[in-house]
Amino acid sequence: MKNLINYYYNLLVNDFKKVDDRFIFKIDGKTYELVPFYGDINEFYKNYLTIINNNKYCHEVILNKDKSLLTFYGNKSYLLIKENIYIEKNVDINEIVNYDILIRGEYELNWKKFWKEKIDYYEYQMNQLSFKYKSLKDSFNYYVGMTESAISLLNYIDDSEIDYYICHKRINYKEQLSEFFNPVNIMIDSRTRDIAEYVKINYLNSNMDISEVYFYLDRLNFNYIESILFLSRLLYPSYYFDIYDEIIQEKLSEEKIYNIIKKNTSYEIFLKQIYSYLRERYNIPEIEWLNI
Numbered sequence: 001m002k003n004l005i006n007y008y009y010n011l012l013v014n015d016f017k018k019v020d021d022r023f024i025f026k027i028d029g030k031t032y033e034l035v036p037f038y039g040d041i042n043e044f045y046k047n048y049l050t051i052i053n054n055n056k057y058c059h060e061v062i063l064n065k066d067k068s069l070l071t072f073y074g075n076k077s078y079l080l081i082k083e084n085i086y087i088e089k090n091v092d093i094n095e096i097v098n099y100d101i102l103i104r105g106e107y108e109l110n111w112k113k114f115w116k117e118k119i120d121y122y123e124y125q126m127n128q129l130s131f132k133y134k135s136l137k138d139s140f141n142y143y144v145g146m147t148e149s150a151i152s153l154l155n156y157i158d159d160s161e162i163d164y165y166i167c168h169k170r171i172n173y174k175e176q177l178s179e180f181f182n183p184v185n186i187m188i189d190s191r192t193r194d195i196a197e198y199v200k201i202n203y204l205n206s207n208m209d210i211s212e213v214y215f216y217l218d219r220l221n222f223n224y225i226e227s228i229l230f231l232s233r234l235l236y237p238s239y240y241f242d243i244y245d246e247i248i249q250e251k252l253s254e255e256k257i258y259n260i261i262k263k264n265t266s267y268e269i270f271l272k273q274i275y276s277y278l279r280e281r282y283n284i285p286e287i288e289w290l291n292i
Contacts, residue, residue: 001013001016001023001034001073002016004071004073005023005025005034005080007065008064008065008066008071009062009064009065009080010065011027011032012027013025013027021035021036021076022034022035022036030082030083030084031082031083031086031178032062032080032081032082032083033080033081033083033182034071034078034079034080034081035078035079035081035182035184036076036077036078037069037070037077037078037079037184038077041069041070041077044069044183044184045069047166047183047186047187047188048061048183048186050101050103050166050188051101051166051183051186054101054166056099056101056166057084057085057181058181058182058183058186059081059082059083059084059178059181059182059183060081060082060083060084061079061080061081061082061183062080062081062082064080079184081182081183081184083178083181085181086178087177087178088176089176089177090174090175090176090177091171091175091176091177091179091180091198092198093195093198093199093216095177095180096171096194096195096198097195097220099166099180099194100165100166100191101165101166102163102164102165103164103165103166103188105164107162107164107188107189108159109154109159109162109189109190109229111150111151111154111232111233111236112151112154115147115150115151115236116151118147118241119144119147119148122140122144122241122244123144125248126140129248133247133248133254134254135254135255135257135258135261136244136247136248136254136257139240139257139260139261142264143237143240143241146235146236146237147235147236147237149235149287149289150232150233150235150236151232153228153231153232153235153284153285153287154228154229154232156228156284156285157225157228157229158225161225162190162225162229163190163191163223163226164188164189164190165188165189165190165191166186166188167186167187167188167189167190167191167193167194168180168185168186168187168193168194168197169185169186169187170185170197170238170242171194171197171198171201172201173201173202173205173207190226190229191226192222192226192229192230192233193229193233195216195220195230196229196230196233196234197233197238199213199216199234200233200234200238200239201239203267203270204239204260204263204267210270210273210274213274214277217277217278222282224282224283224284227278227281227282227284228278228282228284228285230278231271231274231275231278231284234271234274235271239260240257240260243256243257243259243260244257271290272290272291272292273292275287275290275291276290276292
């Protein structure tokens with residue numbers, strides 16, 4: 001790996017550490033990461049330029065000797081990322097809101113399509129593997145139902161009226177700013193994506209209470225469509241499916257799913273409180289099972 005980095009980037013690496021499938025090293029006090037890339041490189045580069053052109057910081061992408069973003073190694077494509085700024089701090093909701101940039105252009109909300117395809121895939125997978133994962137089998141239909149509620153809400157909005165912002169594929173619990181600024185994690189989406197994911201994961205980890213959520217919702221001034229998108233995103237159980245994936249891939253033991261399942265009742269109460277707030281303020285569509 002040292003030879004590859006030296007050959008493609010003319011960087012002399014004395015030592016590096018491997019974290020999962022990332023290669024991390026330091027030169028002159030700056031941290032570099034060679035990270036695997038999956039997806040559309042043209043879309044990635046367009047989003048990267050959008051951030052730069054709007055004077056928002058993200059880590060720098062280093063071109064290789066061939067002036068290419070991607071370097072291929074072991075049947076994988078990689079990007080080299082350079083961290084020009086390092087701040088030892090967790091992401092908070094203020095960081096998320098301050099990073100918001102309204103983007104002009106034609107974009108498409110793909111939540112409904114993505115969630116439907118994901119559920120179809122998981123249902124097929126569960127039919128094949130349910131004998132092996134009893135806890136996943138017993139809990140699976142509950143979270144499919146949550147996803148179906150999230151999808152049904154999206155039928156009440158006009159996609160052409162959605163405002164799009166710089167967002168992130170995922171906001172993780174206690175995420176460091178170094179990961180928040182990683183351009184590989186950047187995408188264009190409704191601003192409710194990042195806010196809902198932050199609220200969801202922090203509430204589930206007992207790091208946020210309902211009064212804090214009310215406080216931020218009062219100040220975010222969502223419009224009608226954003227209020228529906230926000231609730232839909234809270235309903236979608238990304239936290240469950242993330243762990244589900246790691247269990248199926250044998251990265252986690254099946255017991256880890258209990259940490260999620262045991263929070264179902266408290267999270268339903270939380271959802272009902274948010275739903276009541278949004279219904280009173282924005283007159284969002286009725287969801288019978290969320291009525292208090």
